[in-house]
Every structure is written in structure tokens, then in C-alpha cells.
Amino acid sequence: MTSFRQLSCCCALLVVLLAVPVFASEQPAAEHETFLQLQHDNVELQSKVRRLEQQVAALRDELNAPDATQVIGGIGYIVGLFGIAGWFAARKKARQEK
């Protein structure tokens, strides 16, 4: 009985020992697959980041672009300043005519 046990133990050990190289040869294949997967993910992420960068640049342009209030305000400034100048000119003219 003991010899049978010893034999089966030896067999099991043998199986394990034989199996190790099999596992060892399988592991690089799995690693390679993960590596490929990571590489694929990396490429995908990079294209996504590039798209986001473009969106940020577009958004910045949009934020920097003057909006209608600024344009109308600027025109108001111009009209107002020339209005003041015209008022002074008219006053000067009226005084000269007196």
C-alpha cells in the first residue's frame, strides 16, 4: 500500500515536473498577448487624447473670440467718443459765432 502511495506520489511529482515546462512555455504567450492588448489600448488612447486636445484648442479659440456684447460695446465707445468730440467742436463753433 505504501509502495503504491509512493508510486502515485512519484507519478504526481513527475506530472507536475513535466507540466512546469508546459506552463512555462504558455506564460510568454499570455504575456505577449497582454502586451499586444496594451499596445492596442495605447494607440486607441493616444488618438482619443489627440481628439481631446483638438477640442480644447477649438474651445480656447471659441472662448477668445469676441462675442456680440464686446463688439457692440466697442462700436458704442467709438460713437460716444466721437459724439463728445463733436459736442465740443459744436460748442466751440457756437462760441465763435457769437
Place this chain on the structure above:
Amino acid sequence: MHISDGVLPISVVIGSAVASLAIAAWSVRQTDSEDLPKVAVVTASFFVSSLIHVPLGPTSVHLLIPGLVGVLLGPSSFLAILLGLLLQSLLFQFGGLTALGANALMMGFPALLCGLLFNKLRGRTQKQHVIVGGLAGGGGTLLAAALLALLLSSGGEDFFGVAKLALLAHLPVFLVEGLVSAFTVSFLFRVKPELLGQRFSALQQG
């Protein structure tokens, strides 16, 4: 086509500020009070025209119309351009306040020159008006681009490199501005020709 803050050396900044102040003072003295509404309208057009973008490949350039301002205002054009640029730099963050003098010189000098040339060469017929007006419109921007290169070369940039870049980038702008100016002059010649008459008489008297 605006020079930003901190690009030019201090001496150029101060020099151009003093020069543009002097020219602006002269320009104010040349402006008749009767002309103030006209100057105001053209100033507002100049101020807004920078928002009209001409798409050009991946980038875009905007209208500048120094030539047209000069054609319409003559000696007053420098005042109009200085005020327009001041408001653009305050409201739109175009250029900077310290570079305002250089920017005003860059745009105002071509305007004065184009106005003077238009006044000399416009003749009496509509055709001649339109041709000279169009050339003045395109030429104003061309000259402004050359002045930009000259001013930037004082900051250590390569003159011909910048000039080539500025001229190439603004090639469609020259064309568009020439067309806009020619169209404007032709329209005004038919509708209100007295708007094209400028007061360079004082200039000619000295």
C-alpha cells in the same frame, strides 16, 4: 496681423509710441469737426472688420482694411486706426497695450500713404476711381505686412523670413481687400461722391 506685448525691444516700443502719438495729434488737427460722423463710422467699420475671417487652409486670417480707411478718411485715418486698435486691444485682446504704438504705425502709415495716393491718382471717371481704390485697398495691407516684418526684425527676427511668411499668409487678404475697396469706392462714387473728397489741401499747403 498684430504685434503682441513683449515682442519688440523697449527702444522700438517707446519710439513707435512717441511717433504714433505725434502723428495722431497731427491727424486730430487735420480733422474738420464737420467730418467727425464720417470718421466715427469708418472707425467703427475698421474696428469690426477684424472680425471678418477669411478661411485659409488650417488657419484663417482676418480683414484689416487700412487702405480703405485711408481712401475714405485721408489725414484723419491715423486717428481712426489708433482708436480702433486701442479698442480692439482692450476688448478683443488683439495685440497689446504696450505694442499699440507699433501697431498703429504699422496700420496707420499705409493708410495715410494710400489716402494720399488715392487722392492724387483718382482722376474723374468711375473706372479710374475703382481701379485706384482697389489698388490702394490691397496695397495698404501689403505695406502693413512689410512694416510688420520691419518692426519684428528690430526684435531680432529675420526680416525676409517674416516678410515672406506675412505676405504669403495675407495673399488672400490683399485680394479680398482690393475687391472690397474697389466695390466700396464704386458704390460711393455713384451714391455719394463727396464722401471720397478728402482734406489733403492743408497737407499740400504745408
